[in-house]
Amino acid sequence: xxxxxxxxxxxxxxxxxxxxxxxxxxxxxxxxxxxxxxxxxxxxxxxxxxxxxxxxxxxxxxxxxxxxxxxxxxxxxxxxxxxxxxxxxxxxxxxxxxxxxxxxxxxxxxxxxxxxxxxxxxxxxxxxxxxxxxxxxxxxxxxxxxxxxxxxxxxxxxxxxxxxxxxxxxxxxxxxxxxxxxxxxxxxxxxxxxxxxxxxxxxxxxxxxxxxxxxxxxxxxxxxxxxxxxxxxxxxxxxxxxxxxxxxxxxxxxxxxxxxxxxxxxxxxxxxxxxxxxxxxxxxxxxxxxxxxxxxxxxxxxxxxxxxxxxxxxxxxxxxxxxxxxxxxxxxxxxxxxxxxxxxxxxxxxxxxxxxxxxxxxxxxxxxxxxxxxxxxxxxxxxxxxxxxxxxxxxxxxxxxxxxxxxxxxxxxxxxxxxxxxxxxxxxxxxxxxxxxxxxxxxxxxxxxxxxxxxxxxxxxxxxxxxxxxxxxxxxxxxxxxxxxxxxxxxxxxxx
Amino acid sequence: xxxxxxxxxxxxxxxxxxxxxxxxxxxxxxxxxxxxxxxxxxxxxxxxxxxxxxxxxxxxxxxxxxxxxxxxxxxxxxxxxxxxxxxxxxxxxxxxxxxxxxxxxxxxxxxxxxxxxxxxxxxxxxxxxxxxxxxxxxxxxxxxxxxxxxxxxxxxxxxxxxxxxxxxxxxxxxxxxxxxxxxxxxxxxxxxxxxxxxxxxxxxxxxxxxxxxxxxxxxxxxxxxxxxxxxxxxxxxxxxxxxxxxxxxxxxxxxxxxxxxxxxxxxxxxxxxxxxxxxxxxxxxxxxxxxxxxxxxxxxxxxxxxxxxxxxxxxxxxxxxxxxxxxxxxxxxxxxxxxxxxxxxxxxxxxxxxxxxxxxxxxxxxxxxxxxxxxxxxxxxxxxxxxxxxxxxxxxxxxxxxxxxxxxxxxxxxxxxxxxxxx
Numbered sequence: 001x002x003x004x005x006x007x008x009x010x011x012x013x014x015x016x017x018x019x020x021x022x023x024x025x026x027x028x029x030x031x032x033x034x035x036x037x038x039x040x041x042x043x044x045x046x047x048x049x050x051x052x053x054x055x056x057x058x059x060x061x062x063x064x065x066x067x068x069x070x071x072x073x074x075x076x077x078x079x080x081x082x083x084x085x086x087x088x089x090x091x092x093x094x095x096x097x098x099x100x101x102x103x104x105x106x107x108x109x110x111x112x113x114x115x116x117x118x119x120x121x122x123x124x125x126x127x128x129x130x131x132x133x134x135x136x137x138x139x140x141x142x143x144x145x146x147x148x149x150x151x152x153x154x155x156x157x158x159x160x161x162x163x164x165x166x167x168x169x170x171x172x173x174x175x176x177x178x179x180x181x182x183x184x185x186x187x188x189x190x191x192x193x194x195x196x197x198x199x200x201x202x203x204x205x206x207x208x209x210x211x212x213x214x215x216x217x218x219x220x221x222x223x224x225x226x227x228x229x230x231x232x233x234x235x236x237x238x239x240x241x242x243x244x245x246x247x248x249x250x251x252x253x254x255x256x257x258x259x260x261x262x263x264x265x266x267x268x269x270x271x272x273x274x275x276x277x278x279x280x281x282x283x284x285x286x287x288x289x290x291x292x293x294x295x296x297x298x299x300x301x302x303x304x305x306x307x308x309x310x311x312x313x314x315x316x317x318x319x320x321x322x323x324x325x326x327x328x329x330x331x332x333x334x335x336x337x338x339x340x341x342x343x344x345x346x347x348x349x350x351x352x353x354x355x356x357x358x359x360x361x362x363x364x365x366x367x368x369x370x371x372x373x374x375x376x377x378x379x380x381x382x383x384x385x386x387x388x389x390x391x392x393x394x395x396x397x398x399x400x401x402x403x404x405x406x407x408x409x410x411x412x413x414x415x416x417x418x419x420x421x422x423x424x425x426x427x428x429x430x431x432x433x434x435x436x437x438x439x440x441x442x443x444x445x446x447x448x449x450x451x452x453x454x455x456x457x458x459x460x461x462x463x464x465x466x467x468x469x470x471x472x473x474x475x476x477x478x479x480x481x482x483x484x485x486x487x488x489x490x491x492x493x494x495x496x
Numbered sequence: 497x498x499x500x501x502x503x504x505x506x507x508x509x510x511x512x513x514x515x516x517x518x519x520x521x522x523x524x525x526x527x528x529x530x531x532x533x534x535x536x537x538x539x540x541x542x543x544x545x546x547x548x549x550x551x552x553x554x555x556x557x558x559x560x561x562x563x564x565x566x567x568x569x570x571x572x573x574x575x576x577x578x579x580x581x582x583x584x585x586x587x588x589x590x591x592x593x594x595x596x597x598x599x600x601x602x603x604x605x606x607x608x609x610x611x612x613x614x615x616x617x618x619x620x621x622x623x624x625x626x627x628x629x630x631x632x633x634x635x636x637x638x639x640x641x642x643x644x645x646x647x648x649x650x651x652x653x654x655x656x657x658x659x660x661x662x663x664x665x666x667x668x669x670x671x672x673x674x675x676x677x678x679x680x681x682x683x684x685x686x687x688x689x690x691x692x693x694x695x696x697x698x699x700x701x702x703x704x705x706x707x708x709x710x711x712x713x714x715x716x717x718x719x720x721x722x723x724x725x726x727x728x729x730x731x732x733x734x735x736x737x738x739x740x741x742x743x744x745x746x747x748x749x750x751x752x753x754x755x756x757x758x759x760x761x762x763x764x765x766x767x768x769x770x771x772x773x774x775x776x777x778x779x780x781x782x783x784x785x786x787x788x789x790x791x792x793x794x795x796x797x798x799x800x801x802x803x804x805x806x807x808x809x810x811x812x813x814x815x816x817x818x819x820x821x822x823x824x825x826x827x828x829x830x831x832x833x834x835x836x837x838x839x840x841x842x843x844x845x846x847x848x849x850x851x852x853x854x855x856x857x858x859x860x861x862x863x864x865x866x867x868x869x870x871x872x873x874x875x876x877x878x879x880x881x882x883x884x885x886x887x888x889x890x891x892x893x894x895x896x897x898x899x900x901x902x903x904x905x906x907x908x909x910x911x912x913x914x915x916x917x918x919x
């Protein structure tokens with residue numbers, strides 16, 4: 001039996017798991033995918049926004065501002081990168097300048113550091129702003145992170161502290177269990193969650209509390225336990241995926257932009273951004289299109305050309321010839337226009353953490369704080385764990401001194417064997433990513449943890465080496481790793 | 497810090513030839529840094545034959561061709577550290593590398609030859625829409641899986657791009673039992689060698705779809721289907737021409753890019769078209785004492801030419817180390833207009849030439865029955881009739897010192913007259 005079962009190992013699920021693991025609780029974290037952070041957490045703008053733009057009075061505004069305050073320390077504790085890189089919101093017309101006024105006032109109201117810049121001042125900071133830019137707001141508390149690195153580190157720390165992680169577990173049903181006898185015993189499970197693994201087996205988990213952090217599926221997960229939610233006429237909320245597509249530009253010693261560049265926001269969201277990443281790439285995107293299919297993360301030619309066209313309004317000289325990848329992600333957009341964070345009114349003990357679209361990444365630590373201290377603390381006894389363990393940060397040999405490098409190579413020659421030339425990753429680092437708690441089990445899992453395949457060759461040189469290492473270390477077959485199931489290989493029909 | 501007369505970055509066909517060229521010109525303190533477990537570079541996974549016709553007058557497989565050079569390297573006792581990746585290269589010719597055997601080392605070279613080769617353009621570089629399942633590889637990655645690791649990466653295959661590796665892999669996958677449904681090429685002509693079109697596609701009845709591209713990719717975990725569309729003369733997909741192919745594998749052969757991140761770190765100026773260093777007739781880059789050859793300089797069609805360029809770079813580096821280069825005026829060599837893609841070398845020092853200059857160039861489009869014009873300072877100096885000129889095949893033109901001495905500023909190349917093939 002678990003005290004708390006969390007559905008969804010994205011950024012909110014992993015924050016909750018890690019923060020709850022500080023207490024003496026039994027925690028399970030389930031995800032349908034074969035790794036942590038496979039949904040919106042894997043595909044977003046990777047920004048910790050300052051909190052300047054959500055509407056006043058919303059959870060979005062409150063948790064974004066608080067999340068921004070919390071992130072830097074949390075990342076330091078976890079041993080993952082956080083960089084307060086600052087941001088500019090740029091305007092190109094009198095109407096847009098008027099919008100800057102509103103944003104500036106909003107930021108001041110929230111104690112978000114803000115400064116108004118004229119064109120020359122803005123250009124002094126970012127020389128490649130578009131010629132049409134007339135004014136800008138500087139938001140110096142804006143930060144960047146690598147979202148999946150944060151989520152993986154959180155999950156790892158949760159596992160290190162006795163939480164159970166169940167990947168490739170797709171929740172199929174949630175039963176509410178009858179109360180125990182006359183006096184409702186608080187120690188008894190209220191839920192029985194059934195999940196299916198890819199081998200066709202089902203597994204059941206009993207839990208006192210269930211947290212629904214299932215991203216684009218959060219509405220459907222809730223419907224499993226709530227007849228009211230299952231009925232479109234009476235449901236609390238529904239989620240429609242809103243797709244955003246991006247370009248990734250190869251990293252450079254000094255990326256063309258040092259700060260996040262926002263256009264003036266519209267009803268469609270923050271608009272097409274230019275974002276430097278922790279690893280000195282540039283992200284350009286996203287667009288914003290509502291779609292029907294919760295699994296559709298394909299790119300489209302129309303969206304990509306829209307992104308290129310839009311970004312030219314804020315930035316120039318972007319090196320599109322250095323694009324190494326496109327990707328797209330789905331924002332779990334609720335029809336509530338705000339995050340849904342509450343105990344379900346009709347299902348005691350079922351906690352909704354839903355509709356976490358932008359600024360969900362920025363808000364995640366504050367959402368977790370609120371759920372634990374406001375929603376759960378009155379019901380659960382939160383006894384801090386006395387033996388709380390910290391994770392050991394990933395080794396990154398790229399930044400160490402030659403002497404330290406040699407020390408590592410002496411320790412293990414695998415640290416002298418570069419497997420990824422683009423990102424300069426050694427076999428030793430790959431082995432570390434595989435063999436730590438919540439370690440990598442797939443080619444993509446290695447890529448997410450220590451970056452081989454993230455570079456300009458996109459795995460062309462390193463993928464066969466990573467495949468070989470994973471097969472050797474985990475006893476897997478290349479067929480499994482390359483998804484060469486009989487099923488997929490026999491489905492091919494005749495050419496139409 | 498250790499010192500070394502000549503450090504060669506890369507032990508593939510260019511680097512080995514450069515080492516041998518330098519050795520034969522009297523240099524003894526040579527160090528080759530090779531990232532793989534043994535020298536040979538990409539040749540080691542090219543198990544098909546057709547290598548060495550120009551150099552050895554016979555058709556060798558890639559590994560046999562490489563062996564001719566590794567044999568000489570061993571005989572001459574030239575040092576080669578394998579498993580060594582160069583992490584940094586600076587304009588003062590110091591470099592950092594690591595390998596499991598040596599650990600982290602820094603070395604100061606008196607001369608450096610860049611021979612890092614090239615890499616394949618990935619899917620992201622051409623922005624194919626669709627999902628991102630497993631089953632999409634560059635042709636070279638699939639070649640490695642198949643030829644070095646013994647892993648057959650798929651059963652029903654489509655190939656985008658008619659570069660030589662794509663053509664070779666169409667045949668290779670077929671021989672291994674896969675069904676190759678077709679090869680698509682964006683341009684109205686193939687980017688591969690004519691002999692590969694014949695031997696790898698026509699002989700196996702594999703269709704070549706010219707003026708076509710992949711416009712959608714479907715499948716979640718593994719590739720399920722691709723959509724092929726015809727493109728118009730501006731290379732834009734034509735709506736209504738889509739047709740789908742149920743495949744589990746898509747191989748990309750959509751261009752090679754010289755691997756120049758170290759060159760960039762050293763401040764070497766790159767050419768926007770070749771994406772390799774700007775060089776003079778000695779293959780010296782814009783940083784004195786750093787030379788470049790092979791696919792890191794510009795992408796070649798034939799390994800024989802890579803080896804020849806390597807030899808030349810080795811000899812030039814030896815000359816730099818023993819005699820140095822006297823200061824001398826330089827002229828530019830460049831395309832006169834858009835009919836020519838690039839000309840290499842980009843600068844020439846006419847007064848210090850001790851042998852003819854072999855200019856290498858590629859045309860920007862396919863041409864038939866045309867005239868190649870060479871211009872000195874804007875005046876036509878030489879005209880050569882050409883029956884067929886294809887972007888896929890590198891052209892060469894040798895000019896003697898006497899031809900170049902009276903050029904004041906620029907030697908230029910263009911295609912004129914005759915029929916320009918627009919098909």
